[in-house]
Amino acid sequence: xxxxxxxxxxxxxxxxxxxxxxxxxxxxxxxxxxxxxxxxxxxxxxxxxxxxxxxxxxxxxxxxxxxxxxxxxxxxxxxxxxxxxxxxxxxxxxxxxxxxxxxxxxxxxxxxxxxxxxxxxxxxxxxxxxxx
Ligand SMILES: *[C@@H]1O[C@H](CO)[C@@H](O)[C@H](O)[C@H]1NC(C)=O
Numbered sequence: 001x002x003x004x005x006x007x008x009x010x011x012x013x014x015x016x017x018x019x020x021x022x023x024x025x026x027x028x029x030x031x032x033x034x035x036x037x038x039x040x041x042x043x044x045x046x047x048x049x050x051x052x053x054x055x056x057x058x059x060x061x062x063x064x065x066x067x068x069x070x071x072x073x074x075x076x077x078x079x080x081x082x083x084x085x086x087x088x089x090x091x092x093x094x095x096x097x098x099x100x101x102x103x104x105x106x107x108x109x110x111x112x113x114x115x116x117x118x119x120x121x122x123x124x125x126x127x128x129x130x131x132x
Contacts, residue, residue, distance in 0.1 A: 019044045019094035033104035034079035041074035053089040080104045
């Protein structure tokens with residue numbers, strides 16, 4: 001029982017310390033469409049530089065320390081209003097991560113938690129009224 005718990009803790013900390021998108025970003029999600037500019041953010045170890053590739057543009061993310069060895073990266077995407085799905089790729093020395101099939105529509109926030117430290121335009125995928 002103790003061994004299982006230790007393994008679980010090791011697994012959890014290993015899974016957290018990685019280059020990743022914030023956990024509410026995922027494939028097939030909807031981001032706020034133009035005229036708003038959607039933000040995309042996540043975590044990277046040691047404040048490594050992060051580039052976002054989106055719709056043939058490369059955007060350098062802003063990387064800031066978040067306590068410990070982990071840092072937060074954030075990038076603002078160009079205002080987008082298109083019916084085609086996009087792929088968003090984030091690249092750092094720690095690898096490449098991808099969000100596939102991302103759509104742009106209207107997004108509303110329906111609820112929140114006390115640990116949500118971001119502003120409304122950064123929130124994603126609660127509901128959409130896009131034309132798709
Ligand atoms: C990010 O993009 C810049 C400019 O294109 C490039 O010099 C740099 O090597 C890139 N960094 C990563 C981690 O991909």
